[in-house]
């Protein structure tokens with residue numbers, strides 16, 4: 470025990486020293502991974518951080534693990550040891566057999582038996598993980614866990630510092646751009662990007678993806694292409710993976726000899742892994758791809774005047790599906806009347822109802838505002854059918870001041886429905902004047918003018934497949950949604 474304590478002590482000493490050095494994030498984390506694994510007498514360690522959308526884990530440092538193991542594919546937070554992100558320490562005795570392991574076959578092939586996962590917490594919320602790997606099956610002592618929890622605390626501070634550094638750098642660059650051209654808007658703030666890109670064009674590509682809120686992972690998977698006996702003789706690691714499109718992307722350069730080589734590898738990859746979707750892209754190809762999903766300068770939807778994308782089409786769809794799951798669960802075995810207020814709700818209503826596994830009927834109301842300050846509400850289209858004794862769900866695209874909803878709810882309750890609840894895609898709490906009960910909320914939005922996916926500015930922008938923020942210059946003096 471005494472010697473174990475001694476090894477924790479010298480490891481922590483080394484870790485705090487390197488944490489306070491001027492090394493890059495990756496080198497700091499690689500060194501911590503080595504110290505941590507050695508102190509608990511394990512074979513390997515990796516330090517992971519959550520991506521900005523909190524859907525995937527990104528390796529920021531590793532020790533003792535093969536490149537093939539590290540790049541075995543995207544690590545999905547819902548599939549890969551999911552409990553760690555609830556703040557729990559997770560122990561896996563046999564990685565090849567445990568359902569909580571996302572790639573058990575690769576663990577088996579790489580000779581990994583036991584895994585210990587430790588959450589990296591910031592103010593109680595998970596922002597990453599430390600994972601310890603052993604070749605022989607083994608248990609970990611309470612002292613091992615307590616030591617690793619301290620290492621995780623140090624990692625949290627390092628992540629926070631790196632994030633702050635990135636934000637300051639980003640802010641500086643954005644200000645510099647703004648000085649050069651007043652029309653260029655700053656990029657949205659991102660959380661920690663622990664990636665050091667191999668090429669500047671990759672960094673530009675990542676920024677473009679960030680601008681359009683398209684989730685990306687950098688080099689999450691290496692594909693073996695050729696073997697010599699048991700040994701892998703050639704591998705190919707595409708630059709990016711875009712999970713929402715289930716697409717691997719390899720960026721091209723204009724150098725012909727590189728292009729020919731890449732084309733050869735891609736052909737081989739497609740033959741060996743026919744289920745994998747991969748594209749070779751230059752910048753123009755990428756803009757065309759974005760256009761297919763309604764984004765970017767070549768997109769068909771009118772996006773002029775959009776400062777930035779707040780929620781991508783894929784993100785909205787994911788959230789709508791989750792809301793629909795909750796509603797279907799809460800109303801299981803019952804019939805439901807969905808009531809929407811025209812017109813903003815059309816996109817949300819259409820997607821929501823298609824994802825409900827319940828018998829539903831639909832009704833719509835329309836209202837207009839009058840009075841000097843437009844704060845009096847009048848119903849211009851009432852319900853088609855009676856809702857007395859029915860379970861009613863009011864569906865809204867956005868709740869802002871709460872005036873509309875408050876008026877409609879009192880109107881509907883007068884008809885004595887069996888129950889009356891509210892589901893809104895967006896909740897702009899900052900502008901609330903009347904407290905209204907919201908039972909299902911998609912996103913809490915910042916106090917900015919949002920358009921798209923049904924929401925308009927002067928009747929336009931409703932057809933955008935995403936929700937964006939209007940350029941502030943356009944909306945000076947206008948009442949925000």
Ligand code: PRP
Nearest residue numbers: 810811812813867868869870871872873
């Ligand atoms: C929007 C939205 C809500 C209302 C919310 O409608 O659809 O019904 O504003 O605002 P409040 O909480 O401040 O009352 P809008 O009047 O823009 O009409 P639209 O649905 O036709 O776009």
